[in-house]
Amino acid sequence: MQATSHDLVIRGDIVLSDRILHDGWIAITGDTVVAVGTGEAPPARNCHDATGDYVIPGAVDGQTHATSYGGLPGIESTTRSACAGGITTLVDMPYDNPAPLNNLEKFNAKKEAIEQVSYCDIALYGTVLPGQGTADMRPLAEAGVVAFKISSFQSDPDRFPRLPASDMLEILREAKAINLPVGLHNEDQEIVEATIASLKARGLTTPEWHDPSRPIAAEIAATAAFLALGADTGAHVHIVHASCKAVLDLVAHYRDMGAQATAEVCCHYLHFEPAQDMQRLGARIKVSPPIRTHMRETMWNEFRKDRIAFISSDHSSWPLSRKLTDSIFDAGAGIPGLETLVPSFYTDLQGQVETPVRALVEYLCERPARFFGIWPRKGQIAPGADADIVILKKGPVRFDEAKTHDDLNWSPYHGETFAVSIAATYVRGTRVWDGDNITAKPGTGTYIPKML
Numbered sequence: 001m002q003a004t005s006h007d008l009v010i011r012g013d014i015v016l017s018d019r020i021l022h023d024g025w026i027a028i029t030g031d032t033v034v035a036v037g038t039g040e041a042p043p044a045r046n047c048h049d050a051t052g053d054y055v056i057p058g059a060v061d062g063q064t065h066a067t068s069y070g071g072l073p074g075i076e077s078t079t080r081s082a083c084a085g086g087i088t089t090l091v092d093m094p095y096d097n098p099a100p101l102n103n104l105e106k107f108n109a110k111k112e113a114i115e116q117v118s119y120c121d122i123a124l125y126g127t128v129l130p131g132q133g134t135a136d137m138r139p140l141a142e143a144g145v146v147a148f149k150i151s152s153f154q155s156d157p158d159r160f161p162r163l164p165a166s167d168m169l170e171i172l173r174e175a176k177a178i179n180l181p182v183g184l185h186n187e188d189q190e191i192v193e194a195t196i197a198s199l200k201a202r203g204l205t206t207p208e209w210h211d212p213s214r215p216i217a218a219e220i221a222a223t224a225a226f227l228a229l230g231a232d233t234g235a236h237v238h239i240v241h242a243s244c245k246a247v248l249d250l251v252a253h254y255r256d257m258g259a260q261a262t263a264e265v266c267c268h269y270l271h272f273e274p275a276q277d278m279q280r281l282g283a284r285i286k287v288s289p290p291i292r293t294h295m296r297e298t299m300w301n302e303f304r305k306d307r308i309a310f311i312s313s314d315h316s317s318w319p320l321s322r323k324l325t326d327s328i329f330d331a332g333a334g335i336p337g338l339e340t341l342v343p344s345f346y347t348d349l350q351g352q353v354e355t356p357v358r359a360l361v362e363y364l365c366e367r368p369a370r371f372f373g374i375w376p377r378k379g380q381i382a383p384g385a386d387a388d389i390v391i392l393k394k395g396p397v398r399f400d401e402a403k404t405h406d407d408l409n410w411s412p413y414h415g416e417t418f419a420v421s422i423a424a425t426y427v428r429g430t431r432v433w434d435g436d437n438i439t440a441k442p443g444t445g446t447y448i449p450k451m452l
Contacts, residue, residue: 012050058088058388118445144449
């Protein structure tokens with residue numbers, strides 16, 4: 001073997017799918033992992049010695065909104081933030097500004113933007129607009145979109161519309177034929193609108209009224225209707241943000257009946273407790289569906305029962321000005337979460353599971369990669385996989401929103417202490433983050449299609 005047979009060797013505690021290799025190594029040639037082992041490492045042109053720290057696969061964030069505010073140019077700042085947060089692949093939602101990704105023309109424009117400005121890799125959701133029909137779904141599937149997303153609640157008539165049940169039924173029939181999951185934003189429009197109107201009439205517009213304004217009943221009603229359509233069509237139906245046990249119960253019930261039904265949980269539902277945090281953070285933790293009061297420990301119980309498909313950030317790129325409104329009902333919903341997903345989830349896992357780093361890799365790497373059909377290329381450290389590698393440095397670090405890289409520079413996690421930090425991020429063998437700075441150029445990332 002020649003002295004320069006590999007481009008890079010990384011040493012540390014290597015977290016694999018089935019075990020941890022203490023004092024192990026990864027050999028990388030080009031953009032691919034070619035060998036993993038212990039003992040003496042093979043020769044390489046470069047070596048990154050992370051002895052004593054965890055070496056994990058790059059995270060796959062299964063729910064992001066990179067372009068919901070800044071449009072396609074927002075991909076650049078969003079992916080900078082992802083790299084700083086140890087996320088090497090985004091699965092980006094289709095609700096782009098000013099118009100959603102619902103046909104090949106929109107797909108090609110977004111793919112081109114990814115190739116030009118992205119720092120990390122991106123897989124894509126597609127969507128279908130009300131009355132559009134399903135003719136554009138198969139071409140999008142052939143272009144590699146990994147899933148479709150629709151909504152039972154209208155946030156915006158053009159960018160984030162509500163679909164009637166008749167359209168959902170046709171979409172699910174076609175999704176079954178092309179073998180792609182369909183995700184749902186699961187809130188009932190009439191229940192939410194009526195509840196908000198009632199609260200406004202009584203002058204109840206401060207942040208603590210966000211949770212009751214979107215009651216669990218609204219989530220259950222939308223979820224149940226969607227799951228029933230899924231059971232009828234045989235399509236894979238997926239709840240993109242379950243905020244409560246009742247939704248997970250419904251998903252489990254339909255799955256037990258033979259339906260292909262799943263649900264993910266966003267990390268903030270496992271982290272914040274409105275009874276403690278709402279007075280301090282207010283609209284900064286406004287998301288929809290809401291973070292439920294006194295639901296956090298219940299959701300951790302559901303996590304330990306293995307009723308959650310994977311964990312995501314639901315990163316939203318809203319500036320803080322969209323949050324600072326007189327009425328909670330005028331504030332934007334969403335949290336910037338790319339630089340906090342990995343360290344906060346790892347920290348939260350402590351005390352919840354026996355081996356936090358293995359659970360971290362399972363729920364932020366392996367499961368989303370499998371779910372979206374980009375495994376075994378993504379989500380693991382193994383020969384033949386993309387060399388998406390993150391060095392997870394052990395030790396307490398205080399999170400400072402002013403140092404984030406998303407051009408937003410605000411976070412509800414500001415001031416919290418995490419048990420780990422991101423010391424380095426590699427995207428397909430290229431170091432994009434060195435623990436302090438972005439070290440790559442726009443266009444380092446690429447579009448990732450669903451694997452056949």
